[in-house]
Amino acid sequence: MFYQIPEPIEDILLVFSYWDHILSGFILTMWLYAWAILIGFILGLILSILRQYGGKILKIISTSYIELMRGTPLLAQLLFLYYLPTSLNLPTPDWAVVSNFSLFDKNFNIIFLNHRTMVGIIALGLNSAAYQAEYFRGSFMSVGTGQLLAAQSLGMSKFEGIRHIILPQALRRVIPSWSNEAAYLPKYTIVVYFISVQELFAEAHYIVAFTYLSLTTYIIIAIIFLVLISTISKGLDVLYNRLKIPGL
Amino acid sequence: MDEYVLRVNDIWKSYDDLEVLKGVSFELKRQEVKVIFGPSGSGKSTLLRCINLLDPPQKGEIYLSGLNLMGEHVDLNEARSKIGMVFQHFNLFTHLKAIDNISIALRRVKKLTKEEANRKALEALERVKLAKWADHYPAQLSGGQQQRVGIARALAMDPEVILFDEPTSALDPELIGEVLQVMLDLAKSGTTMVVVTHELGFARAVASEMIFLGEGIVIERGTPDHFFTSPKSERVQQFLKQLTILYGTHEKLLEQGD
Numbered sequence: 001m002f003y004q005i006p007e008p009i010e011d012i013l014l015v016f017s018y019w020d021h022i023l024s025g026f027i028l029t030m031w032l033y034a035w036a037i038l039i040g041f042i043l044g045l046i047l048s049i050l051r052q053y054g055g056k057i058l059k060i061i062s063t064s065y066i067e068l069m070r071g072t073p074l075l076a077q078l079l080f081l082y083y084l085p086t087s088l089n090l091p092t093p094d095w096a097v098v099s100n101f102s103l104f105d106k107n108f109n110i111i112f113l114n115h116r117t118m119v120g121i122i123a124l125g126l127n128s129a130a131y132q133a134e135y136f137r138g139s140f141m142s143v144g145t146g147q148l149l150a151a152q153s154l155g156m157s158k159f160e161g162i163r164h165i166i167l168p169q170a171l172r173r174v175i176p177s178w179s180n181e182a183a184y185l186p187k188y189t190i191v192v193y194f195i196s197v198q199e200l201f202a203e204a205h206y207i208v209a210f211t212y213l214s215l216t217t218y219i220i221i222a223i224i225f226l227v228l229i230s231t232i233s234k235g236l237d238v239l240y241n242r243l244k245i246p247g248l
Numbered sequence: 249m250d251e252y253v254l255r256v257n258d259i260w261k262s263y264d265d266l267e268v269l270k271g272v273s274f275e276l277k278r279q280e281v282k283v284i285f286g287p288s289g290s291g292k293s294t295l296l297r298c299i300n301l302l303d304p305p306q307k308g309e310i311y312l313s314g315l316n317l318m319g320e321h322v323d324l325n326e327a328r329s330k331i332g333m334v335f336q337h338f339n340l341f342t343h344l345k346a347i348d349n350i351s352i353a354l355r356r357v358k359k360l361t362k363e364e365a366n367r368k369a370l371e372a373l374e375r376v377k378l379a380k381w382a383d384h385y386p387a388q389l390s391g392g393q394q395q396r397v398g399i400a401r402a403l404a405m406d407p408e409v410i411l412f413d414e415p416t417s418a419l420d421p422e423l424i425g426e427v428l429q430v431m432l433d434l435a436k437s438g439t440t441m442v443v444v445t446h447e448l449g450f451a452r453a454v455a456s457e458m459i460f461l462g463e464g465i466v467i468e469r470g471t472p473d474h475f476f477t478s479p480k481s482e483r484v485q486q487f488l489k490q491l492t493i494l495y496g497t498h499e500k501l502l503e504q505g506d
Contacts, residue, residue, distance in 0.1 A: 149302055150339035150398075154353035154405060155329025164356060169343045245343050247387030 011216040018207045020106035025203030026224060027110055032120055032189045032199060037182065039125025044132030051133065052140045053162060062133070069130030075191050078123040082116070082195045111198065120192035124185070131181050139174035140166060175240040182236060183229045200224065252311065253278050253408050253440050259298055259308035261291070268294045269305065270464040276409060279438040283451040283472075286461035287487060292444040293336070295461070296411045299442070300331040313408060329357050332402030332410035336418050338394045340386040340401075347373065347382040350401045358405070372404035373397070376430050392423030396430055403434070410434075412443040446491055452476060460484050 016022075050062040069077070085092050096114035100107070111117060143166050151161030190201035198206075204221045208214045254276040261269040268291045276282050284292050297303040299310055301317055301324055310317045317327050341349050350369035354360045360368065373379045376396035386394050395415055402410050415431070416424045428450050435441060435454035445451065451458055452472045460468045460475075460483075468481050479485050 146335065146337055146339040147341055149297075150333070150335060150341070150401075151353075152302055152325075153300055153328055153331070153333035154401070155325050155357040156353060157325050160356055164352060165341050165343075169341075172343070245387065246385045248342060248385075 008216070011211075011213050012220070014211055015207060015213055015217050015220055018203075018210070020103070020108060021203040021206055022200070022220070022224070023103075024108050024110050025198060025200035028112075028117075028198060029186065029189050029200040031112060032117070032124060032192060032197070033186045035121045036124035036128050036189065037185055039121070040128025040132045040181070040185075043125065043129035045136055047129060047133035048136035048140065049162060052137050053158065066130045066133050069127050070134075074123070074127050074188060075194060077127055078120065078191050078195065081123050082119045116192070116195045116197050119195060120189075120197050124189060124192075127188075128181060128185055131184075132178065135174050135178045135181060136170065138177065139170040142173055143169045169245070172240070172243050172245065175236055175243075179233055179236040182232050186228055186232070187225060252276060253280075253313055254299070254442070255309075255311040256295075256299060257309040257311070259295065259305045259310070261294055261298055261303070261305040268464055269298065271308075272461070272464070272466055274459055274466070274469070276440060276442060277456075278440055280456040281435045281439075281441045281443065281454045283455040283458045284442065284444045284461055285446055285451070285458065285487075286467070289463075290461045291464045292461050293413050296333070296413050296442065296444060299411060300328050300333060302328075302333075325357070329353070329405055330408045332405060332407035334395070334398050334402050334410060334412045334415050336414040338386070338391075338398045338418075340394055340397055342386050345383050345385055346378065346389065346397045346400075349386070349397055350404045353401070354404060368404050369400075372400035375403060375433075376400045390423060391419045392426045395419065395423075395427045399427075399430055399434070403439075409440040409442060412441060412445065414444050414446075416445065416447060448476075448488075448491060460487070 047062045047066060050058040051066070054062065092115050094115075097112045099110045099112055102108065147165050147169075148158070148161045151165045152158060156164070189199055192199055193202045193205070196202065200221060204217050207217050211217065252275045256275065257273050259269050259272045260267075272291070272295055274282065284295065286292055294303065298305040298308075301310070304318075308318065312327055312330060315322065315327070317324070341352065344352060347366060347369045350372050351360075351362075351365035354365035354368055355362065358365075370379060370382060373382055376399055378393060378396050378400065381389060381393060381397075386397070389397065399410075399415070412431070416427050419427065424447070428447060431441075431443070431450065432454060443450070443455075455472050457469060458472055458475050459466055460479075460481075462483055468475075468479060468484050470479075475484065475488065479488060
């Protein structure tokens with residue numbers, strides 16, 4: 001008599017038979033995440049410097065941007081960007097950067113860049129910038145103004161002082177609070193599902209459509225996110241401790 | 249060249265409605281030590297920050313070796329590199345070792361090579377007797393040591409004048425002596441200094457002139473002898489009496505040396 005595999009295990013195995021979809025979705029999620037956090041980092045840093053150290057007008061511009069982005073839903077921003085070209089009657093050329101490869105007899109066809117993915121990356125990056133800017137600003141304030149004064153008193157320009165004195169300290173100090181953004185952002189990437197980018201969450205829908213195993217599928221996806229985000233948090237913790245200034 | 253290293257003429261400074269400086273003037277020759285003292289809120293620290301234009305005054309003139317810093321087309325960064333400043337709360341760069349706290353401006357501002365900058369920084373640390381501590385971070389140093397690094401940082405730039413903003417008032421009493429000793433050595437070796445301090449012993453030992461600042465104006469000025477024997481204004485007499493009661497004269501402390 002054959003031993004019957006318990007039903008939950010059978011379900012899991014069935015979902016995992018779609019591992020190529022899970023993998024390609026995961027790769028795309030990481031791709032979106034990496035770009036969004038990078039764009040958010042660079043733009044956020046610029047915004048926070050302008051808001052903290054800029055003149056009156058620059059301050060107003062960056063503050064307005066930050067409040068606008070934080071005050072409106074990410075999904076609305078995404079859809080706005082997505083439909084903007086169409087409503088302006090601009091052409092949306094049909095182009096794509098695709099990676100084709102096969103692994104263990106499964107064919108992969110990952111669209112790394114096309115109009116939709118691009119909109120997704122930009123929307124996530126612009127949104128993240130606003131939040132990252134505020135983390136940076138908090139960090140600048142905690143470093144204080146005394147050291148910048150000292151740098152200027154030695155003949156450094158304000159910009160040099162920010163770059164060589166304030167930034168190295170602020171970027172160290174910001175890690176614990178910034179890890180919030182690093183942990184939120186992978187989860188936020190799922191909004192691009194609404195403009196049909198095939199990231200992890202969209203692939204989960206696909207698997208559910210074929211297997212009807214919604215609970216099992218979503219739990220597996222949730223566990224993947226959990227492991228990913230825990231790894232990111234732990235990594236940032238290690239980084240923070242390694243970069244700690246001796247004696248502080 | 250101007251006879252004066254620093255000439256401050258009729259400085260006015262206000263923050264919104266609050267008038268902090270109301271026409272302060274003084275001048276400083278090479279190798280002179282000027283001590284500025286007075287009650288808190290009298291504008292002493294503001295005056296120092298006005299001199300290197302970290303906090304520019306609304307009105308007045310500041311001449312550094314004849315160059316009007318308030319004039320147009322003045323490279324303020326370059327001018328500031330010739331005016332050293334030592335802060336009440338040290339303001340060391342906490343992410344840099346003692347030696348790098350000093351060498352960073354030599355490299356970024358004076359464009360020295362890393363080796364030259366380090367050599368100069370080490371020399372400066374030797375002058376404040378901290379060469380052994382070169383590789384320590386500020387948080388690993390005592391307050392007194394931190395302030396000496398702060399002095400070395402200003403010194404290494406070879407400034408024409410060094411401004412001291414209450415350099416000992418944030419220190420534990422037993423750490424004040426080592427900082428004052430360093431400042432005494434500097435004064436005796438001919439460093440031009442403007443010192444805001446209440447350390448009367450220090451003032452008596454090296455000040456060429458003392459200036460009493462009160463409510464934004466110079467109330468009285470004169471030699472240390474003048475202040476300790478026959479100050480004219482009642483406000484000054486009162487103030488000196490209180491200081492003596494609080495701190496003593498610090499004469500003993502200075503006699504002990506290190």
